[in-house]
Amino acid sequence: MKFGAKTALDRLDWRVPEGHIAAIMGANGAGKTTTIQLAVGLIAPTAGSIRTLGLDPDHDRAALQSSVGVALQSGGLYPTAKPRAFLQHIARLYSNPADVDGTLEQLGIDPATKTPIKRLSGGEQKRLACAAALIGRPSLAFLDEPTAGVDPVGKREIWSLLEYHRANGMTIVLSSHDPSEVERLADSVIVLRNGSKVLDCPLAHILNPVGAITILGPAHLDTQTLAMALPTGLGVFEVAPGLYRILGADSPAIASTAAAWAAQHGVSQHNVQSDRGGLEDLVMIAIRGAEL
Ligand code: ATP
Numbered sequence: 698m699k700f701g702a703k704t705a706l707d708r709l710d711w712r713v714p715e716g717h718i719a720a721i722m723g724a725n726g727a728g729k730t731t732t733i734q735l736a737v738g739l740i741a742p743t744a745g746s747i748r749t750l751g752l753d754p755d756h757d758r759a760a761l762q763s764s765v766g767v768a769l770q771s772g773g774l775y776p777t778a779k780p781r782a783f784l785q786h787i788a789r790l791y792s793n794p795a796d797v798d799g800t801l802e803q804l805g806i807d808p809a810t811k812t813p814i815k816r817l818s819g820g821e822q823k824r825l826a827c828a829a830a831l832i833g834r835p836s837l838a839f840l841d842e843p844t845a846g847v848d849p850v851g852k853r854e855i856w857s858l859l860e861y862h863r864a865n866g867m868t869i870v871l872s873s874h875d876p877s878e879v880e881r882l883a884d885s886v887i888v889l890r891n892g893s894k895v896l897d898c899p900l901a902h903i904l905n906p907v908g909a910i911t912i913l914g915p916a917h918l919d920t921q922t923l924a925m926a927l928p929t930g931l932g933v934f935e936v937a938p939g940l941y942r943i944l945g946a947d948s949p950a951i952a953s954t955a956a957a958w959a960a961q962h963g964v965s966q967h968n969v970q971s972d973r974g975g976l977e978d979l980v981m982i983a984i985r986g987a988e989l
Contacts, residue, residue, distance in 0.1 A: 698731055698892070699743045705731040706892040708745070713870055713885075718863050720879040721872040722980060723889035729872035730770060732889070733839045736870065737767050750837055763791060766838040768830035770845070776815035780825050781808045784832055791833025800828050804854050820847045827855050831862055838862070840871040844878060856882055876977040880904060886976070888983050895937055896983040902934040905944040905974035910955045912941040913986045914964035923958045927951060940986055942979065946971065 698706040706728045713719040721729045734740045735747050738754030738761065747754055752761055767773070775783050780801060788794035798808040804824040806817075814822065823846055830838045843859075844852045859869055859882060873879050879886055880900065888896035903909075916938035923941070924933040928951065932944035943955055952971055959969045972978035 698728075698735060698740075698745075704892055706735075706889075709889075709892070709894055711887055711894065711897065713868060715868050716863065716866055717884040718859060718869045718871065718882050720883035720886045721870065721889065722874070722876075722879060722886060724984075726891075727889040728892040729889060730841055731892075733767075733769075733841050733870065733872065737761070737765060737839055763833070764836045766830035766833055766835040768826040768838075768840045768843055770841045773826060773829065774814045774822060777813050779813060780806055780810060780817070783814060783825070784828055787829045788832045791835065794833050795831065797832065800832055800858070803858050804828050805851055820851050823847050824851055824855065827858065831858060831867075834862070834865070835867065837868045838870070840869065842872050842874065844873070844875065852878070876975065876980065880976050888980050890984050890987045893987065895987040896940070896980065898934065898936040900976070902932065902936050902942060902944070903976055903979055905932070905946075907945045907947045907974060908971060909974040909979075910943040910946040910952060910969065910971050911979055911982050912943075912955060912959045912964060912970075913968040913982060913989075914939055914941065914959060914962050918962055923955070926954050926958060936979070937983055937986070940979075940983055944974065 709732065721732055723729055735742055736749050736754060738758035741755040749761055750764055754761060781797060784797045784801065788797055801808045804827065806821060806824060814825065817825065823843065827840060827843050830840055844855050847855065863869060883900055885899045886896065887894050917935070920933045920935055920941060927933065927943065931946065934942050936942045946952065946955065956966060956969050970982060
């Protein structure tokens, strides 16, 4: 996807399974919003193709409208409307919407408030934008940084609402800068860097409460040889080309086995790193790997 001379997305190949919460991460300008805008048909690709629920979002935007909910980073709210009237208006566009008052209450907004949307705080407007994306119970919802600027209580309210809708079959794509949010919510994550994907895997291949080791090396090494050298039960995954993750690694013996396997493949010690089994360190390594 190009904007003039700027390549905002470069051959992005990504699928989201039905019923998942899929997260897009990456630095400012990495291409997260562009991905969402393309998927909902707000912009048309300059090359390549996109299918949203099997339809071309550029040509079939009207057909998709009743099945897709969207919360962009800003905009989409009617400034002079009251929150309840606004949400009722959006709900009427869908055949089987959720309860308006219940949704407002779940997000900490008083349904009886007479405050126009433009006078709500930034965090309250963000909550309302999420409510608008979800109120129609669409099969697919896109949320661009849904909790940016929202306080910790509001974040949890939004997370609970997203989890509730996933439990009821909704597929959700969200962008986020917050690793703890992605760890808590997402089934899978992609990380973009300058419009290219540097990580694409399930959270189950990333997270482990015991700890993990990440190895940055050549792509498509035989992970079976590593798995066989390690104690049984440890997960070994290539989470992006050339990025290997050992889950459940908690001892110096495991670390030295990993280092020996890496050395056999010409990987320096510097590119074998232990962490606490979270997402944040892996994202940094994936971005560093793409820079090498
Ligand atoms: P952020 O975390 O800051 O929201 P992002 O990952 O969502 O960033 P995008 O908004 O997708 O980033 O932008 C990707 C790149 O494309 C940026 O360099 C941006 O400046 C550029 N870009 C996006 N939209 C346009 C446009 N309409 N015209 C020109 N350049 C654009």
